[in-house]
Amino acid sequence: MSAWKEKLRRVVTVEPVIFLYMTSTFIVTPAYQQMIITKVCQELLKNDTVCSNPEHHKGDEEVQTTASYILLLFNATLSLVSIPPAIMLGSWSDRAGRRWVMALPSVLSMLSGGLLLAVVLLENISVYWTLIAAALTGLTGGHVSIFLSSFSYLADLTMGSSSSRTLRMAVAESMIFVGGTVGFLLGGFLEQEFGLQAAFGAYIGCHVLAVLYIVLWLRDPIMGEHTCIAPYKEDTAEQGSQADKSRLFILKYAKLSFKTVFKKRSGQDRLKLHFLILCTFINNLVAVGDQSILLLYLMYEPREFTTALFGVFNSVRMLLLGFGLLGLFPVLMRCMKEMTLAKLSALSRIASYVLLALSSNTWMVFLVAVVGAPSGISQAVIRSLSSAIVGADEQGAMFSFAASVEATCILIAATIFNGLYPLTLPTFPGMPFIIMAVFMLIVLILLQWISEMPATHPRLVLSD
Template identity: 30%
Template sequence: MGLQGPLCTQYLWERLGAGNGSAARQGGGCANGSGSAKQEEELETLVAHWNLYLNLAGFLVGLFSVTLLGPWSDSAGRRPALVLASLGMALQAAIFLAVMSLRLPVAWLLLGRILSGLSGDYNLILAASFAYAADVSDRRGRTFRVAILEACLGLAGMGASLLGGQWRHAQGYAAPFWLALSASLAAALYAAVCLRESVAPRRPARLLTLRHYASVLHLYAPGARGWEWRKLLLYSLAFFLVVSVHFGASDLLVLYELSTPLCWGSQLIGYGSAAHYLAYLSSLLGLRLLQTCLEDGWVAEAGLLSNVLGLGTIALASTTPLMFTGYGLLFLSMTVTPVIRSKLSRLVDEKEQGALFAAVACVEGLCSLVATGVFNSLYPASLSFMKGFPFLFGAVILLVPAAIIGWIEIQDSKPDYSHFADMPGPLQEAEQ
């Protein structure tokens, strides 16, 4: 995924720029001479819209498949879900590779996203992996286990970004996508052959049944859980807002860097993506250190502060040093999602982890849907008055989850005397 995202945006920039006569230079950067500012703005709008179409195609389909396959893994096991999702990712990489190698119409990229979405896409890999981590960890150490998984994403993304920019500059687009195809197939083989199953005992389970969707909906039914149910809803809302901002900002970063005033080439874009992914590793270290003196909720608050400062700086970045300063301020930004995932996991039964993380993946799919719609529409609309406005908008939105998490932490830290309020007082006893 780390290889495919930035390279796909750069490919659309070059391919669509060549198709409509815009002066998009190979390797990125800003056009000179005949490339007018108006042409560049039109190209930015076109690429942003194609990014929107691709994300919509994959995640609209994945929204339904993940909520089917995630609860199914509670009975059938995590391994089948991981194998299926990895094979879908491999098929997507193969179609992308065919489009780039054979110069097929870019609309064929939509087919790859749809087929990957049918098999659960990247969200099912996340859902099954996080459910696996919950299966094999206790409640006390779960937050750090989940953070390790998030850090693995960052490590892979950082390596892919450094490799992808240099590799694409040297050999074009095809070679990195061959690696993406091979990595997906290797993941499927590993899950099928080497990975130990965490669901025991496994039970036969029908795949095509509405019962799987019902198990996801049951998690959010009020029932008799009271405060726990309210926390589930509030944490889900906070997660939705945080991930929406993360997806929306990430979608725009490459396009933001390609165009005026930064005018980055493919190598600088690779370094920028690596700096962005480095936040996963720095957040893991920061989480471990902060957990020694703070509750998980306050660690998440520190991560949200890091997010707000970083996005605010990127919104104002007009030079390369300032852009990298913004990336540096994001050093704790990825502490938020592992804390929320862990807290959500503790609110449900151990046998509902697959359904829970399928619901979380469903929320992530909705995040992508909303983020691509809002941010990829907001970016072209704001070019005339402030190019970095979508990042500033995201920073303001993050104040809402900060308020939610802080309020829950304050409520949970209060001594629970509510049971005394239900007891009759001396006067009430005398009246009775």
């Protein structure tokens, strides 16, 4: 029984963690947005009857402006607070183990969820308390820490097997979209039937389950009988007798993340790693920009989506993206190289954004979800290729740097796309999506450049 259990532990690893975290994220995001709008309305208009129904106050300019300002502060707080821990925690996980870094975001998210629940239940609490909830979520890096620890865990588990690593990371990546599908549907149902407090309760419940799963089920992967995680060669002399003291300074781990990314490597591996991290940044920038203006765009004429129809579209889109990684990708891997699939995935995403920019009715918008179904493949391949370049003792540090770069995307995407959308609204509302397609064209060019570089040689594990 124990042997069967250990085998199962190697098959089912970080996927439920990512699923639970992303489900909770997609439950809480529309919930806190709606709560902020309602709270602002109550503080400004002092009329619970009007504020209880969004249809009654959606045209109030003061409510919309103030709520938009607080939402911007919420996202800015979440983004800025999460960057320092994202840089540090990956290198720390290379030494301390992946599970602790994986559990920390859920522990503080439970506290954040409790504060959001208090804000919605207690009328006298100011809406600005939500900013403290954002800071609590960001203190351990939020979703970027989940990603860096999870993908580092898989890199450890699949060390020496490139194809297995790519498939495992694709399955893990698909949990983002599967969690998105469940989160959108469950969150909408809970808010409609039971109110915002039920949504925040489900958010807390997801994180409780995630912590229990990490503590009771996950084990840090054993890399091999004679393999151990050693300090970097550059740091050996520097550490010496001061090794214990230096570990007390958390900034050391930030330094290791930067060293991992910028250290000299054989051939063109360092340049390749930089290009892959740049691709990760652009992919995430486009994804955040997409979500920041999509609802506004689809509700605008001539599409005129309702909130319910927008939820259905998002669920279908997430479901198809998950199918692209779970169903389509493993089949295509049998007959095509992973880099070829990554480039086809980027092309698919370009086509979907061009179609979205030109969409004028409901069926064209839903066709966007079908055309973009393979879009998630490129990022799974990028993560796999990045982990193949660095050593076993550098996985967390590399993913940590990439995750901290992703964390900056919230502010940058809001500046670019939320600033551009109102300017193009009178002429061509779809222009931001054309810009997104151009960004994805840059990713395609970078992937082609990377594919023409010499292949990264597999690392040898030497035994004594």
